[in-house]
Amino acid sequence: xxxxxxxxxxxxxxxxxxxxxxxxxxxxxxxxxxxxxxxxxxxxxxxxxxxxxxxxxxxxxxxxxxxxxxxxxxxxxxxxxxxxxxxxxxxxxxxxxxxxxxxxxxxxxxxxxxxxxxxxxxxxxxxxxxxxxxxxxxxxxxxxxxxxxxxxxxxxxxxxxxxxxxxxxxxxxxxxxxxxxxxxxxxxxxxxxxxxxxx
Amino acid sequence: xxxxxxxxxxxxxxxxxxxxxxxxxxxxxxxxxxxxxxxxxxxxxxxxxxxxxxxxxxxxxxxxxxxxxxxxxxxxxxxxxxxxxxxxxxxxxxxxxxxxxxxxxxxxxxxxxxxxxxxxxxxxxxxxxxxxxxxxxxxxxxxxxxxxxxxxxxxxxxxxxxxxxxxxxxxxxxxxxxxxxxxxxxxxxxxxx
Numbered sequence: 001x002x003x004x005x006x007x008x009x010x011x012x013x014x015x016x017x018x019x020x021x022x023x024x025x026x027x028x029x030x031x032x033x034x035x036x037x038x039x040x041x042x043x044x045x046x047x048x049x050x051x052x053x054x055x056x057x058x059x060x061x062x063x064x065x066x067x068x069x070x071x072x073x074x075x076x077x078x079x080x081x082x083x084x085x086x087x088x089x090x091x092x093x094x095x096x097x098x099x100x101x102x103x104x105x106x107x108x109x110x111x112x113x114x115x116x117x118x119x120x121x122x123x124x125x126x127x128x129x130x131x132x133x134x135x136x137x138x139x140x141x142x143x144x145x146x147x148x149x150x151x152x153x154x155x156x157x158x159x160x161x162x163x164x165x166x167x168x169x170x171x172x173x174x175x176x177x178x179x180x181x182x183x184x185x186x187x188x189x190x191x192x193x194x195x196x197x198x199x
Numbered sequence: 200x201x202x203x204x205x206x207x208x209x210x211x212x213x214x215x216x217x218x219x220x221x222x223x224x225x226x227x228x229x230x231x232x233x234x235x236x237x238x239x240x241x242x243x244x245x246x247x248x249x250x251x252x253x254x255x256x257x258x259x260x261x262x263x264x265x266x267x268x269x270x271x272x273x274x275x276x277x278x279x280x281x282x283x284x285x286x287x288x289x290x291x292x293x294x295x296x297x298x299x300x301x302x303x304x305x306x307x308x309x310x311x312x313x314x315x316x317x318x319x320x321x322x323x324x325x326x327x328x329x330x331x332x333x334x335x336x337x338x339x340x341x342x343x344x345x346x347x348x349x350x351x352x353x354x355x356x357x358x359x360x361x362x363x364x365x366x367x368x369x370x371x372x373x374x375x376x377x378x379x380x381x382x383x384x385x386x387x388x389x390x391x392x
Binding site: 053067068072093121 | 254255256296298300301302303310313321322325326329334336338340341343344345346347348349350
């Protein structure tokens with residue numbers, strides 16, 4: 001009987017270590033997969049981006065969520081280093097920048113969550129956000145369109161969903177080749193990405 | 200006890216004493232109440248200041264850091280202990296939204312403790328280890344006209360105080376208050392416009 005408890009503890013620790021190693025491997029795999037696209041921005045022109053405020057559509061999305069998505073988007077898009085300038089809505093400098101894309105984000109679906117419910121039940125209380133993001137040129141042509149999700153299933157506050165969403169939008173834009181964006185700018189046919197940001 | 204009994208013997212005297220004591224008590228409490236009501240005008244010039252957590256949005260300030268949120272010289276200041284304060288000119292604040300949220304307390308140590316608790320004991324702890332707070336969302340513009348947003352968490356009930364202070368200084372509070380993110384049964388969906 002005495003040996004069964006230590007054995008179970010060893011088993012638990014081993015399981016935790018295995019999960020941690022597996023997750024870290026998966027994350028490093030993701031970053032490794034993203035790395036080649038960093039240098040392949042294609043054409044010589046480097047675009048700048050202006051992020052518009054979040055359009056909640058007809059949904060009752062708390063204003064704090066809208067602001068959190070907007071601010072997180074600016075932060076995550078700056079981190080991608082794909083754009084020469086990442087500007088805010090209303091920035092007067094935007095009129096002086098020639099190659100400017102505008103990022104429009106509309107909330108398509110929103111499921112309010114509850115952190116306590118998540119902590120107690122594990123399986124319910126998730127916060128889910130789905131948005132449609134459009135990259136639009138200054139003359140109003142859509143060059144990239146994608147539907148992106150941001151969810152919190154287990155750990156973290158409800159606002160964590162906005163961070164995940166912004167990161168996924170930035171990832172989707174980063175994975176789309178900017179040369180392709182430029183080509184579609186010429187052809188006026190927007191490439192459409194699915195929810196995971198892949199074509 | 201002896202004193203009480205002694206006084207009970209002379210009931211008339213005791214009644215007079217009791218009346219005087221009661222009158223004195225009422226007088227003292229009346230003076231106290233007057234002093235309390237007179238206190239706010241004396242502190243009216245003192246800067247408004249409360250403890251708050253900066254969730255995101257202020258320039259050069261870490262996310263999710265605790266500090267003091269104050270209103271001084273027509274500016275909203277957030278100061279983290281030891282750091283230079285970040286400030287937003289109140290004239291640049293376009294809108295103010297007040298919301299309500301609930302979160303689990305204790306941070307990572309608590310999470311680990313709950314995970315390690317046997318027989319699902321952690322879930323029971325989670326039932327009680329949550330706290331409601333107010334969220335204060337500000338929309339403001341920078342010198343270039345760029346739109347910014349900042350979110351603060353304050354103790355429940357204090358959000359209203361900050362809102363009143365800012366509204367008194369000319370900030371427009373939105374007609375539709377920030378909707379609390381309640382748990383709803385049905386999933387809200389908005390199809391393509």
